[in-house]
Amino acid sequence: MPIKIALAGNPNSGKTTLFNALTGSNQFVGNWPGVTVEKKEGKLKGHKDVVITDLPGIYSLSPYTLEEVVARNYLIHEHPDAILNIIDGTNLERNLYLTTQLLELGIPTVIAINMMDVVKKNHDVIDVARLGQELGCPVVEISALKGIGIQEAAKKVVFLAQEGLPTAPVHKFAEEVENVLTQIEEKITGVKEEEKRFFAIKLFERDEKIKELLDCVPEVEDIVKETEEKMDDDSESIITNERYTYLSSIIEHCYVTKSKRKLTVS
Ligand code: BGO
Missing domain, CATH: 1.10.287.1770 (Helix Hairpins)
Structure with a gap:
């Protein structure tokens, strides 16, 4: 049985760039069953036994768009061995909204913070170690465009998939x-x-x-x-608020922008 890795992330997070870098020309394109949403799968370069499934770009695991339903059905019913969650490091808070939901599925997950070339150019700093602690899973910095960090991300996610230990969210709501x-x-x-x-x-x-x-x-x-x-309050808003409270504490602890540093110093 091949190892199944699901690649998940927001639209424009660099998912296609990462998928292409990880799989090269080893790709098969089709449609998700019953819908006209494109399905891409590919073998991880150098690993004949590892298949990466590129999930549609989504902001949440709610049931409101076709893409969200396709992505979450795959995660719930196909039980991938691990998730590689790519997030745009220049838009950390918004991208982590999906992450909080992915981590609730109990599937081993690695976070790849993409666009680190831009984050660094902006002189912003992400405390990756602390972010990993607060999310309860490994976090790797990458630049999919420049090919930086992607081998490490791939190695980590394959390792987690082989180990098979489910992730458990470390954060508790109110x-x-x-x-x-x-x-x-x-x-x-x-x-x-x-x-x-x-x-x-x-x-x-x-x-x-x-x-x-x-x-x-x-x-x-x-x-x-x-x-x-x-x-x-209505139940959906209660959960959304809880997620935003959690996310703002993460941003407070793990993301230091140039302007925030200036404020602290002056
Ligand atoms: C355009 N660093 C930088 N700087 N850019 C990146 C990185 C990275 O690490 N990774 C991806 N991008 P997709 P989804 C573009 O297409 O993979 C860029 O939706 C442009 N196109 O090159 O498509 C990537 O699959 C014209 O940018 O994301 C792409 O998740 C001008 O992020 C964009 C500038 O990547 C989205 C950029 C005509």
Whole structure:
């Protein structure tokens, strides 16, 4: 069985550039089943047994666009051995929004921060070690365009795929939200333990496609309604806010822009 790596990231993060650099001419192009979204797969150069699947460029794992549905169906149903999540280092906060969701799937993940040539030219600094700690997975700096760091990223993701240890998100949302997610997780059956957080969040958000998939118990809706009343917000916004709180703390700790440095010094 070949090792399956999914390449995931926002549109314009440099995904195509990285995919081409990693696979060269070893590519097969087709369509995702039932839709006219292009599907590209390729063998990792020098590794006949490693297949990289280029997922459509997406901002989130919600069910609202065809691309998001195609990408998340692949991740949920095809169980890739690892994810290589490429993010645009010049747009860290926005790109990490997707990352917070990918990490909930329990699939081993490596983050490749792309466009580092531009980040460095701008004299901005990303604390990669701290970012890795706060996300709970390896982080590598790359420039897909210049071919820098991509071998290291490939090596790390293949290693993680072979090791097969699921990632577990290190961050916790506010206590009230975590308690509700735990209650929902306890009602979920038929999925792997490490995937439960992803499914619990989707059920909390009333994701219809996931509800159908899990044959969800009716009490979940009661739990969601009760929390919405208590927190005076709708469930999707509650989760979105939690993600933004998490992301702003990451940016605060891990991303030092030239202008922020000047402010600290003066
Ligand atoms: C154009 N560094 C820099 N500086 N640019 C990069 C890097 C990097 O590491 N990686 C990718 N790019 P895609 P998606 C372009 O096409 O791979 C650039 O959507 C242009 N085109 O070259 O397509 C890459 O697959 C005219 O830029 O991303 C591309 O994720 C002027 O980022 C863009 C300037 O990369 C998106 C750039 C006609």
